[in-house]
Amino acid sequence: GAGVSQSPSNKVTEKGKDVELRCDPISGHTALYWYRQSLGQGLEFLIYFQGNSAPDKSGLPSDRFSAERTGGSVSTLTIQRTQQEDSAVYLCASSLGAGRSGNTIYFGEGSWLTVV
Amino acid sequence: SQKIEQNSEALNIQEGKTATLTCNYTNYSPAYLQWYRQDPGRGPVFLLLIRENEKEKRKERLKVTFDTTLKQSLFHITASQPADSATYLCARMDSSYKLIFGSGTRLLVRP
Numbered sequence: 001g002a003g004v005s006q007s008p009s010n011k012v013t014e015k016g017k018d019v020e021l022r023c024d025p026i027s028g029h030t031a032l033y034w035y036r037q038s039l040g041q042g043l044e045f046l047i048y049f050q051g052n053s054a055p056d057k058s059g060l061p062s063d064r065f066s067a068e069r070t071g072g073s074v075s076t077l078t079i080q081r082t083q084q085e086d087s088a089v090y091l092c093a094s095s096l097g098a099g100r101s102g103n104t105i106y107f108g109e110g111s112w113l114t115v116v
Numbered sequence: 117s118q119k120i121e122q123n124s125e126a127l128n129i130q131e132g133k134t135a136t137l138t139c140n141y142t143n144y145s146p147a148y149l150q151w152y153r154q155d156p157g158r159g160p161v162f163l164l165l166i167r168e169n170e171k172e173k174r175k176e177r178l179k180v181t182f183d184t185t186l187k188q189s190l191f192h193i194t195a196s197q198p199a200d201s202a203t204y205l206c207a208r209m210d211s212s213y214k215l216i217f218g219s220g221t222r223l224l225v226r227p
Contacts, residue, residue, distance in 0.1 A: 033214065033215065042205070042219035042220050043205070045217075048214040093159070105150075105162065105207075107160050107161070
């Protein structure tokens with residue numbers, strides 16, 4: 001597609017339920033990122049995929065969070081047993097590559113998650 | 117630790133003036149810095165990238181400087197307009213090639 005696509009755009013879930021957030025990156029982009037942004041806060045890095053390399057999971061806040069990227073394209077971020085503090089906007093981004101070349105990152109519009 | 121810091125206080129200026137936002141980094145030397153704009157409820161949008169060997173980069177009314185001695189990047193918007201009101205984010209790439217963002221500075225341009 002023309003841009004990074006995320007779904008759902010809004011999700012309200014009950015505490016304790018699992019949620020899946022989907023990201024469809026720009027075609028041909030090998031790098032894919034997930035960030036989290038709480039209300040009025042900055043972007044918190046979660047996980048980064050680059051080509052066929054092992055993902056950088058160093059930003060995942062707990063083992064309730066996981067992500068996968070199938071076929072080098074679509075990615076799914078899964079949050080198990082959601083807690084109220086998980087409420088935030090989850091932003092996905094992609095870029096042509098990474099490294100010292102300074103590739104521009106393109107963001108989706110985010111998935112707004114509210115845990116009640 | 118490798119930090120990237122932006123002024124958390126909002127910047128409030130009069131239309132037509134130049135807005136200057138600051139991004140400071142410590143304990144490392146980034147190959148480049150990027151600046152993004154974020155409007156409420158939207159994802160960030162890339163504006164400019166400046167490399168360590170570049171002193172200045174311009175795009176229309178935007179100008180970014182990179183001072184490796186001061187470990188600082190300045191982001192300027194000249195002839196500011198109310199439509200420039202947004203949060204501006206500075207970002208650096210870390211040693212494992214992922215982009216790390218500052219907390220952003222909110223700019224409000226009064227008509």
